Amino acid sequence: MTQYQKNKQLTDLVLEVFQLNGQFLQAGDRLTRPFGLTSARWQVMGAVYLAGQPLTVAQIGRRMGLSRQAVQRIANDLEKLGFCSFAPNPDHARAKLVLLTDKGQDTLTTLNRAQEQWVTELGKGLDEKAISNALTLLRQVGHNNMTIEKDTE
Template sequence: MHTELRSPAGEALTALVLELFRVNNLILGWGDRLVAPLGLTSARWQVLGAVGTADRPQPVAWLARDLGASRQNVQRIVNDLAQAGLVEFAPNPHHKRAQLVVLTEAGAAASAAALALYDPRSNVLAAGIAAEDLAAARRVLAVLRARLDAEGTQP
């Protein structure tokens, strides 16, 4: 191990990153089980949510950027959602080939149903954790995300 090269903050960050990996995997499995009755997966639910919460219809590349995911992966999921009738494509007045992704009525209903399942479970998961602690964790993650975004593709 090269822990002697890490500052105390670097060591704490490493522990946080390892915990995030574990939590991410658990969240994805939890989300899959939560929305399975709706015919969704965590990935589909995440993309559906991004489409539904966007200020205006966006092309796949913008959705991928906002999600921090690859365009190809988001395109595959959007295609699956379109085949399921949950999203549709609309012309993009600014780009001939990059169509806009729009929720259908069925997509809006599925998104609302997923939130109806999620909201009570989020309250159970958050029970006993101070809202201020959760807000602090979100702020730390936002700073890390911004720093990683600024690095771009650099290792």
């Protein structure tokens, strides 16, 4: 296989990632709509859920690759809707902690079940080994890209 063909495959993979990103976001919006959520709101709630402990807005932003301001706005929305609340942070007077309310926890649990169902459908007819191989490759690509960006800056 020539370098040209390899590059072509990888370029097509990049384009496919763009496509899938859009599709997944759409699926996320569909799954969350019944709860008054969106993919973006789900992402913020998920960050707190995955951390297993309250996080500050800035921490969520760093973990998810979002700006502080974007997370702040979403967190404020989520508080208004009752999915999360702010608690004083003993380690930082200004940086309040975002934590999930019971309603937020319950919604996330329900959403996780819906997501599990969705991903099961998504995997129909696909070989498990092929999935893990693809995941490994994507992670390698991500790692290479980070190296490139680091060198470039």
